[in-house]
Amino acid sequence: MLNLLIPTLAFLFQEEAGRGRLSQTWDAAAHPDLAKFLVIGALLFIIGVAGVLTRRNIIVIFMSIELILNAANLNFIAFSRYLQEMGSVNAVAGQIFTVFVIVVAAAEAAIGLGIVIALYRNKETIWVDEIDLLKW
Amino acid sequence: MRLSGYEALFFWIFALAAIFAGLLTVMARNAVHSALFLISSLVSVAALFVLAGAEFIAGVQVLVYVGGVMVLFLFVIMLVNVGAEERGRDEIFNKQKQVGASLIFCFLLVAGVLYAVSQGYKGMQARNPPNADAAVQQALRDRSLAVGATRSSRITLDTEKVGSSLYRYASLPFEIASILLLVAIIGSVMLARTLRQEVSADDVDPETLQEEKALDPELAKLEPKSD
Numbered sequence: 001m002l003n004l005l006i007p008t009l010a011f012l013f014q015e016e017a018g019r020g021r022l023s024q025t026w027d028a029a030a031h032p033d034l035a036k037f038l039v040i041g042a043l044l045f046i047i048g049v050a051g052v053l054t055r056r057n058i059i060v061i062f063m064s065i066e067l068i069l070n071a072a073n074l075n076f077i078a079f080s081r082y083l084q085e086m087g088s089v090n091a092v093a094g095q096i097f098t099v100f101v102i103v104v105a106a107a108e109a110a111i112g113l114g115i116v117i118a119l120y121r122n123k124e125t126i127w128v129d130e131i132d133l134l135k136w
Numbered sequence: 137m138r139l140s141g142y143e144a145l146f147f148w149i150f151a152l153a154a155i156f157a158g159l160l161t162v163m164a165r166n167a168v169h170s171a172l173f174l175i176s177s178l179v180s181v182a183a184l185f186v187l188a189g190a191e192f193i194a195g196v197q198v199l200v201y202v203g204g205v206m207v208l209f210l211f212v213i214m215l216v217n218v219g220a221e222e223r224g225r226d227e228i229f230n231k232q233k234q235v236g237a238s239l240i241f242c243f244l245l246v247a248g249v250l251y252a253v254s255q256g257y258k259g260m261q262a263r264n265p266p267n268a269d270a271a272v273q274q275a276l277r278d279r280s281l282a283v284g285a286t287r288s289s290r291i292t293l294d295t296e297k298v299g300s301s302l303y304r305y306a307s308l309p310f311e312i313a314s315i316l317l318l319v320a321i322i323g324s325v326m327l328a329r330t331l332r333q334e335v336s337a338d339d340v341d342p343e344t345l346q347e348e349k350a351l352d353p354e355l356a357k358l359e360p361k362s363d
Contacts, residue, residue: 030140031138033138036151038257040151040154043246044177046245051161053242054234054235055230056226059213063171077190078188084189093301095192098193099302102200103313104313106204107316110208118327126216127226
């Protein structure tokens, strides 16, 4: 596990060989590129997944889902910028997809919060472990 | 893409802010605090969008997420506020075993995703090596853009490009998205109705109506007259 992770983590902060490790790290940190955007997106995604899996409050679970969708948007935007600089003709596709993700997230939030209100009216709880009507 | 100078500084500031605010969203005891931390996380991600050259998306993010969705969240939190978690009586996380299992799962996911990102990025760099020529051409294209009113930056054409492709290549998905929003509005109104509103719209199963009438005789008055 660890010998898998260490080169992976080291990769994040070094790009060019043949120079001191510290100056490489500093150079990589002073010039964030696509990989840094992807890592930030991945970390936000994982935080969202952890929130969905561990919290009991259904509203906080919804907020974690928004966090996950936002991490995906960050990846779309980063790749859009990357392709733009590579000279791709269809580079704004990532930004357009992000608009649709935001639209679907808004619709999902409206429906989900409607369900939360209906649930609270019938079950008087927002703890997900007490909502077990389908369990036997 | 390589950011440098102040852009790199702001990248790290906003990236750390997004991640810390995301962590606090998941860990805050009070749901209102969670919502406020989520707002700051979303604003930081919007700043990252600006750094990646997507100003329009950043604006949409702030308007739709922070201005719309999060206000909806805050309203719902205040509608269903049980107040127990702020007083510290109830546990905010699941049972210990479940939390442990999900944290192990998340750790594996972190390892897997970082490994995939590093491998994929290496492969991508091997396939399309960073093109100095493309960067020079991009700089030339940037120089031809009009200078903004502050004299320190140039006005990009990105928003224009996004708008025209949204209506040209993505016009069908655009219309479908508007139908989706309409359906979502109607659906959430339907879901959030009270029993009294349902009875007065004559939208309740007759058997259920009989049972509910036994509990609350007032409901009979609300029934629409059928002749």
